[in-house]
Amino acid sequence: MPQTQPLPEIVKLxxxxxxxxxxxxxxxxxxxxxxxxVLVTGGGPLADGVRALQPRLGLSDAACHRMAILAMEQTALAFADIAPGLxxxxxxxxxxxxxxxxxxxLWAPARMALAARELPESWDLTSDSLAAWLAVEIGAARLTLVKSAPAPGPAPADWAASGLVDPLFPSFAAHVTGAVEIVTIDAMVASPGRGSLAA
Structure with a gap:
């Protein structure tokens, strides 16, 4: 009997x-x-560059949404270069x-996310919500958001209220069947919960 692969676990960086x-x-x-x-990257400074360009060039939110997804793609390419094992x-x-x-x-999001017409084309949706969307698409068992700051409360609504995640994240996270959590990068490196990554 063929061995069943475990369900994917998403780690959003x-x-x-x-x-x-x-x-x-x-x-x-x-x-x-x-x-x-399955690692999902944020857009980082590349997405910040899109935000800075928007008022200077008068860009639409729809155009910036697509550019920010491409910023995530470029960050993924950078991370793959840093860690070739991904x-x-x-x-x-x-x-x-x-x-x-x-x-x-290591998710390269452009192909899937740019084709997904159900995703709002606005800054209210960021890579955090895209990670939750992907978790639903692939039936992930867990979604872990790795942040610089700790979670301000136990629920996605608390995280959105504090600005740690985007305002649409709670509604996307509600459809994730597995656990949804926030950890800091130091905690993730030291002891991620499902076996130490430092080993």
């Missing part, structure tokens, strides 16, 4: 982590852990293929 001194250690640890992880994946099938090889998948 906030854009603010791009300049964090422990980023490389975290990426390397996640790559070593491998399947069934495997870029742009479809659910590619994620399954990465896991079949025992590797952690």
């Amino acid at each position: 906030g854009g603010s982590l791009v300049s964090h001194p422990r980023l490389t250690a975290l990426l390397s640890a996640l790559a070593r852990r491998g399947a069934p992880l 495997m870029l994946a742009d479809t659910p099938e590619a994620i399954v293929d990465a896991h079949a090889q025992g590797r952690a998948a």
Whole structure:
């Protein structure tokens, strides 16, 4: 009887982590852990650049939405270069293929997210909500958001009220069947809960 692959677990890496001194250690640890992880990156300074350009060029929210997704794609490419053990994946099938090889998948979001007409094209939707959307799409067992700051409360509504996640995140997170949590990067590197990444 063929062995069943475990359900994927999404780890969303906030854009603010791009300049964090422990980023490389975290990426390397996640790559070593491998399947069934799926990493989702924020847009970081590349998305900040889109925000800065919008008023200067008079860009629409719809255009900025697509540009911000491409910023996430570029950040994923950068993370794949930092930690070559991660495997870029742009479809659910590619994620399954990465896991079949025992590797952690690193989501390249442009192909799926730009084709998803149900996603609002506004700044109210950020990479956090996209990670929750992907969790539903692939039936993830867990969604962990790695942030620079700790969660201000136990529920996604608390996180949105504090500005730690985007305002649409609670509604997207409500459709995730698995656990949804926030951890800090230091806690993730030291002891992620499902086995130490520092090992």
